[in-house]
Amino acid sequence: MKVSRRGLLGGGAAVAGVGGAFVAGRTSSPATADVANVGGGQPAFPFRGTHQAGVVTPAQERLHFAAFDLTTDSRDDVVALLQAWTDAAERMTQGEGAGPVGPTEGAANLPPDDTGEAIGLPPSGLTITFGFGPGFFERLGLDDRKPAALADLPHFPGDTLDPARSGGDLCVQACAQDPQVAVHAVRNLARIGFGAVAVRWSQLGFGRTSSTSTTQSTPRNLFGFKDGTANVKAEEDAALEEHVWVQPGDDGGDWLAGGSYLVARRINMTIEVWDRQPLEDQEGFVGRTKAGGAPLSGGQESTEPDFTMPGSDGPVIPEDAHVRVVHPSENDGIRMLRPGYNFVDGSNALGGLDAGLFFIAFVRDPGKQFVPVMNRMATTDALVEYLRFTSSALFAVPPGAGPGEYVGQALLA
Amino acid sequence: MRLPLLVAALVAVPALAACTENAPSSGGGAGESDAASARTVTVRSTDDACDLSATQAPAGTLTFDVANAGTQVTEFYLLGEDGLRIVGEVENIGPALDRQLVVDAPAGTYVTACKPGMKGEGIRAAFTVTDSTDAQQASADDQQLVEQAQANYDAYVQDQSDQLLVRTEQFVAAYEAGEDDRARAIYADARTHWERIETVAESFGDLDPKMDAREADLEPGQRWTGWHRIEKDLWPARAREDGRAYTPLTEQQRTTYGDDLLANTRTLDRRIQQLDFTVDQIANGSRGLLEEVATGKVTGEEEYWSRTDLWDFQANVDGARVGYEGVRPILEQKDPDLAKRLDQRFTELQTLLDAQRVGDGFTPYDDLAPDEVKALSDAVNALSEPLSELTAAVLG
Numbered sequence: 191m192k193v194s195r196r197g198l199l200g201g202g203a204a205v206a207g208v209g210g211a212f213v214a215g216r217t218s219s220p221a222t223a224d225v226a227n228v229g230g231g232q233p234a235f236p237f238r239g240t241h242q243a244g245v246v247t248p249a250q251e252r253l254h255f256a257a258f259d260l261t262t263d264s265r266d267d268v269v270a271l272l273q274a275w276t277d278a279a280e281r282m283t284q285g286e287g288a289g290p291v292g293p294t295e296g297a298a299n300l301p302p303d304d305t306g307e308a309i310g311l312p313p314s315g316l317t318i319t320f321g322f323g324p325g326f327f328e329r330l331g332l333d334d335r336k337p338a339a340l341a342d343l344p345h346f347p348g349d350t351l352d353p354a355r356s357g358g359d360l361c362v363q364a365c366a367q368d369p370q371v372a373v374h375a376v377r378n379l380a381r382i383g384f385g386a387v388a389v390r391w392s393q394l395g396f397g398r399t400s401s402t403s404t405t406q407s408t409p410r411n412l413f414g415f416k417d418g419t420a421n422v423k424a425e426e427d428a429a430l431e432e433h434v435w436v437q438p439g440d441d442g443g444d445w446l447a448g449g450s451y452l453v454a455r456r457i458n459m460t461i462e463v464w465d466r467q468p469l470e471d472q473e474g475f476v477g478r479t480k481a482g483g484a485p486l487s488g489g490q491e492s493t494e495p496d497f498t499m500p501g502s503d504g505p506v507i508p509e510d511a512h513v514r515v516v517h518p519s520e521n522d523g524i525r526m527l528r529p530g531y532n533f534v535d536g537s538n539a540l541g542g543l544d545a546g547l548f549f550i551a552f553v554r555d556p557g558k559q560f561v562p563v564m565n566r567m568a569t570t571d572a573l574v575e576y577l578r579f580t581s582s583a584l585f586a587v588p589p590g591a592g593p594g595e596y597v598g599q600a601l602l603a
Numbered sequence: 604m605r606l607p608l609l610v611a612a613l614v615a616v617p618a619l620a621a622c623t624e625n626a627p628s629s630g631g632g633a634g635e636s637d638a639a640s641a642r643t644v645t646v647r648s649t650d651d652a653c654d655l656s657a658t659q660a661p662a663g664t665l666t667f668d669v670a671n672a673g674t675q676v677t678e679f680y681l682l683g684e685d686g687l688r689i690v691g692e693v694e695n696i697g698p699a700l701d702r703q704l705v706v707d708a709p710a711g712t713y714v715t716a717c718k719p720g721m722k723g724e725g726i727r728a729a730f731t732v733t734d735s736t737d738a739q740q741a742s743a744d745d746q747q748l749v750e751q752a753q754a755n756y757d758a759y760v761q762d763q764s765d766q767l768l769v770r771t772e773q774f775v776a777a778y779e780a781g782e783d784d785r786a787r788a789i790y791a792d793a794r795t796h797w798e799r800i801e802t803v804a805e806s807f808g809d810l811d812p813k814m815d816a817r818e819a820d821l822e823p824g825q826r827w828t829g830w831h832r833i834e835k836d837l838w839p840a841r842a843r844e845d846g847r848a849y850t851p852l853t854e855q856q857r858t859t860y861g862d863d864l865l866a867n868t869r870t871l872d873r874r875i876q877q878l879d880f881t882v883d884q885i886a887n888g889s890r891g892l893l894e895e896v897a898t899g900k901v902t903g904e905e906e907y908w909s910r911t912d913l914w915d916f917q918a919n920v921d922g923a924r925v926g927y928e929g930v931r932p933i934l935e936q937k938d939p940d941l942a943k944r945l946d947q948r949f950t951e952l953q954t955l956l957d958a959q960r961v962g963d964g965f966t967p968y969d970d971l972a973p974d975e976v977k978a979l980s981d982a983v984n985a986l987s988e989p990l991s992e993l994t995a996a997v998l999g
Contacts, residue, residue, distance in 0.1 A: 347822045462984060463894050466991035479700060488671070488698030499676055502694035502721055506676045539973060540901070540980040569822055575898075 234313035237280040239590040240448050241435065242597070244317030245552050246424035248403040249529040250365040253395030253548065254372040255454065256380065257358025257583055258387035260329045268330060269602050271386040275320065275362075275379055276596040285313035288378035305381070307374050314368040318375055320597045321452050321585030325359040335601060337442030339451060339555045340586050347568040348579060355391035355581045361452065363550070365529075369396065391581070393456060395531025395548045402529050408483065408491065411547055412459055412532050413576075415476045416483035419491060420518060422527040433525045433559065434552050445600035448589030450552045453560045456533070456581035459546040464576045475572040477511030485513060510572040516563055524559050526551040546577070556584055642666060646717065648696070649673040653717030653726035660708075661735035664999070667704040669717075671696040678718040680725065681706055686714045694721075707999060710734045745933065749882050752929040756885045757878070759925050760800050764875040767796035771868045775861040778833060781854070787837050791906075791914040791964060794830060798918030799925075802891040803878070804871060814867050817907065828863050831908070836860075838908040882930055886994040889926035892919040893987045901980045903968040913965035916979075917956055923990070924949055930997050938996040941989060948986040955982050 235243045262268065278288045287293050289303025296302055327336035342357075364375040373394070380389050399411045400418030404425050408416040422429050431437065438447040464472070469480060477495065478485055485495035486507045497514055499506045507514050518525045529552075534545040553559040568574060588598045643666045645656040650673040669679045676697055681690040681704065690713065691706030710732050716725035770793035777785040797804055797815070805811045812820075814829040821827055835842055835849075836857070842849035852860065880888070899905040900916040927945060934942045955978055959966040971979075 344823050347820050347825075350819055460898055463897050463987075466890070466894070466987055468991075468995070484697070484700060486695065486697050486700070487676075488700055490699070499697070500721065501676050502678055506695050506697055540977055541984075542980075565822070 233315055234284050235315060235317050237276075237283045237318070237591075238593060238595075242317075242319045242449070242587060242590045243283070244319035244363055244365055245434070245450055245527065245587065246402065246430065247315075247317050247365070248406055248424065249398040249400060250315045250317070250367050250372075251396075251398055252366055252369040252372050253398075253531040254364045254369070254376045254392065255395070255548065255550075256362045256364075256376045256392035257323070257355075257390045257454075258360040258362070258380075258383060259390045260326065260359040260386070261388050262386050263329060263331075265330050265602065267386045269596070271383055272320075272598050272602070273596040274382050276591055278378060278382055279318040279320075279375070279597075282308075282375050282378065283313060283316045283318060285311075285316075288374075288382070305374065305378055307377075308371055311368055311371055311374075314366040314371040316364065316366040316371050316375060318379070319363040319365075319452075319587060321361040321363070321587040322598065322601075323357060323359045323361065323583065323585050325357070329359060332601070335442070335445065337436075337440070337446060337586065339441060339557055340584065341557065343453070343556070343582055343584050344561065346564050346579065348574055348577075349568075349582070350578055350580060351582050352580055355393075355456065357583050358390045358585070360387060361454070361583065361585045363452070369394070393454075393533060393548050393581075394535075395533050397532040399530040399532055399547060400528050402527060411530075412461065412534075412545055413464060413472070413476070413573075415472075415478060415480055416491060417476070417478075417512070418528050418530065419483065420525070422525045429525065430527075433554055434527050436554055440554070442586070445598075446586055446588060450554065450587045451556045452585045452587050453549075453551040453553065453556055454581070454583045454585075455549040455579055457547045457549050458544065458578040458580050460576050460578065461543045461545055474508050474511060475576075477507045477513030486511070508572070510570055512567075512571050512573045515567055515571040521563050521566065524563055526553050526559055526563070528552075552587070643668065646670065646679055646715075647672050648677040648679065648717040648719060648726075650675060650719050651726070653679075653715065653728065655715060655728065655730070658728065659731040659733055662708060662710040662732050663735055665706055665708050665732070667691075667693070667706075668701065669693055669696055669704060670701045671698055671719075673719045674698055675720040678721055678725070679704055680714075680716040680718065681708065681730070682714040682716060684712040684714070686727070705999065708732045745936070748932045748936075752882055752885060752933065753880055756880050756926060756929045759929075760803055760878065760880070761876055763796045763800045763922075764872045767793065767800075768868055768872045770796060771865055775865045778837070779854075779858050779861045781857075783837055786833075787909070790834065790837065790909060791911040794911075795914055795918040795921075797830075798895075798915045799922035800875075801895055801919060801922065802888045803875065807871060807874060810867050810871050814864065814871070817904070828860060829867070830864065832860055833857075833864065834906065835908045838910075841908055882933065882997055883994050885926045886930050886997050889923040889930075889993060890987070890990050892923040892926070893983060893990055895919050897980070897983050897987060901976065901983055903976075906968070910967040910969050911965070912968040913956070913959055913971075917965065920949075920952060920956065927990070927993065930993070933997050934993065937999055941992060941996050944989045945986070945993070948982070948989060952979075952982040952986050955979055 235247055237243060260268070282288055287304030291303045293302045293304040293306035293309055324336065324340050324342055327333055327340070362376055362379055364372040366372040366375070376392060398409055400421050401408045402421060402424055404423050408419055411417050422433050424430070434450050436443055436446045436449050440447070467475070473479055473486065483491035485493060487496035487499040495507055495513055495517065497505060497507055497517070497520065514520055529550050531548045531550070533548045534543060536544055538544045551560055588601060591597045591599065641657070642660050642663055644660060646667050646669040647654040648669060648671050667679060667681070671677045676695060678692060678694045678696065680692045682688060683690055690708060691704050693702045693704040696702045713730040713732060714727050715730045716727045718725035770789060774786055774789040774793045777789060805815070815831070816827060816829055817831050818827060818835070836852045839849045839851065896916055896919045900912045900919060903910070903912050905915050906912045927949070931942055959971070959975070
């Protein structure tokens with residue numbers, strides 16, 4: 191008998207669970223068109239559709255993100271890889287094994303085509319999102335198809351990047367409610383990729399830090415604050431088209447329309463020093479109260495900050511407060527979709543937490559959206575004194591694969 | 604931390620408030636518990652009213668829970684009987700937000716004021732603090748101690764700035780004359796005077812990036828000038844690691860960078876001579892200097908080319924200790940236990956630093972063993988935690 195994780199749990203009926211609320215009122219996104227809820231409120235998101243899942247999908251709790259280097263110059267090899275990855279990703283997001291046989295169903299004298307650690311686990315809202323880095327185009331002789339917006343990111347003030355965990359020719363973002371399911375996805379995709387790609391670096395994230403849907407509350411980052419309240423939300427169709435999805439008329443729109451760009455930044459926090467700041471100073475750096483997340487100009491978390499409201503010594507939301515520095519109203523209306531994750535990679539040599547925020551932004555044009563806001567933040571944001579940028583990468587995220595297609599087919603076919 | 608010169612007087616102290624609310628009920632029975640709650644007053648500030656839950660309280664540590672029910676930013680003050688002297692204040696309370704004011708108040712007559720919109724005299728009322736047997740009496744010579752601390756610290760900062768200018772003149776002269784050995788010998792010592800008052804020097808946002816920027820801190824297109832630009836030129840070995848090339852600065856470039864550093868140092872010195880410091884700025888500066896150690900020196904990032912990080916480390920600790928010792932007589936009255944703990948932790952850190960002394964200087968950072976760096980870092984953490992309570996304790 192073929193063991194399906196979905197089958198094991200006897201699920202499969204579409205139930206309006208976590209995802210169900212999100213579906214209401216939306217038809218454009220494949221991630222939300224048909225949500226099967228399997229195993230205690232942990233839905234399976236469809237893999238295929240207009241857009242790749244994992245961009246506007248309500249942010250899951252756990253992340254495993256991996257960047258790969260190409261180890262082949264052969265376009266045919268890469269097409270075969272993307273076909274295999276597409277098939278495996280579709281199966282795994284539906285709660286099945288990575289390969290067509292299954293973790294324990296195959297011949298006894300062969301290694302299984304699924305590694306098995308997800309046996310018995312539900313789909314857990316798994317989404318798998320693929321992207322292509324700048325080197326992908328150079329390596330495969332596709333320079334003429336490379337959009338201008340996929341240029342390497344500039345050096346930002348304060349960057350102390352580790353080259354060994356920056357960049358990459360391809361990326362896989364696996365998000366799920368269960369960390370084992372996300373790790374299982376990356377592990378099996380890496381295994382399928384041997385010969386065509388090799389893992390360059392990867393990052394685990396243990397807790398989402400932002401809400402990407404109005405149905406979600408905003409969680410806290412490791413500073414203990416709510417952030418990202420002004421995120422573009424999945425329900426804002428017009429804003430998504432303007433700020434997140436590449437349009438047909440954009441550079442590279444012939445193959446990238448309906449896709450996006452993914453900026454990844456590993457941002458370490460100097461946790462121990464931060465913890466010694468008086469509460470009032472912490473709130474001044476962020477521009478919000480720690481308790482409820484209300485802007486210092488008053489109200490609730492959802493209240494728009496009033497940057498003109500006078501305070502005792504300058505505006506009540508300080509000039510260098512994070513919420514002001516990155517707010518759309520202070521950045522010519524620039525917005526991003528930012529599903530970031532808290533990470534802790536143990537401790538450093540001095541016994542401090544090696545921890546922070548794995549920042550992810552989806553934007554329509556990184557040069558026009560991410561770069562100016564990052565520059566402004568690096569030079570004027572009070573929080574930067576407690577941050578270290580240790581990794582950076584940029585990828586073009588192709589649109590979703592339709593029935594029978596593989597991810598990135600419009601670029602490589 | 605926010606630069607100390609910009610830090611507003613910090614009066615609301617949640618940690619202290621918690622002690623006040625929680626401590627007495629266990630030991631002293633109902634009487635003390637009642638006294639504790641009698642020392643907590645709720646304040647509701649609206650656009651045209653300032654409602655207090657009580658108009659009197661027993662002497663001791665009073666807590667005012669201020670809620671802004673108005674539409675503008677508000678402030679709350681406890682003023683002396685003359686309505687002028689500020690006993691305690693809490694600022695920047697946004698609409699629908701709460702803040703706490705914790706203040707030591709001896710028996711006497713006071714004035715409370717809410718200031719919606721932060722304008723005018725505010726909405727005032729009389730407030731009485733009654734005699735209480737369990738109240739800690741504030742010392743009469745508190746004010747004298749504060750003034751002494753301020754005067755001493757003003758003089759210290761000005762003196763360090765003077766010495767910085769003198770040593771920078773010597774350093775630049777040697778560097779521009781091509782006397783590299785002499786310049787290298789002066790470099791770390793000259794920077795000691797900068798690092799001792801680093802939080803003050805950094806507070807001038809226009810000068811700091813020109814004088815103390817590290818290469819990694821630069822914005823695209825920003826010209827790199829100052830101490831570390833010259834440092835790289837004097838110690839180019841690391842710039843040539845891994846087969847990379849480094850082109851030494853020309854004589855003309857040396858003059859340009861040297862003159863620029865000297866001109867900025869003169870400007871800095873001129874401004875510093877006009878500065879006065881409050882007690883909370885001194886205490887915050889002490890905390891800030893230890894933060895500089897934790898984020899730049901103990902990690903060996905500050906003096907990337909010369910590896911003289913321990914000189915800076917010692918100088919930051921010097922400055923922090925002078926600031927602390929200046930306010931120590933006040934702390935001795937308010938929280939002797941904290942003073943004892945800080946004395947001990949400063950000594951423990953200094954013992955570790957002394958072990959790295961070589962002649963007039965220190966072990967180069969690269970020669971430190973990993974466990975020695977770890978021990979220094981642990982001692983910095985051990986000192987920084989109680990030091991982060993200093994400002995609140997001194998003002999409390």
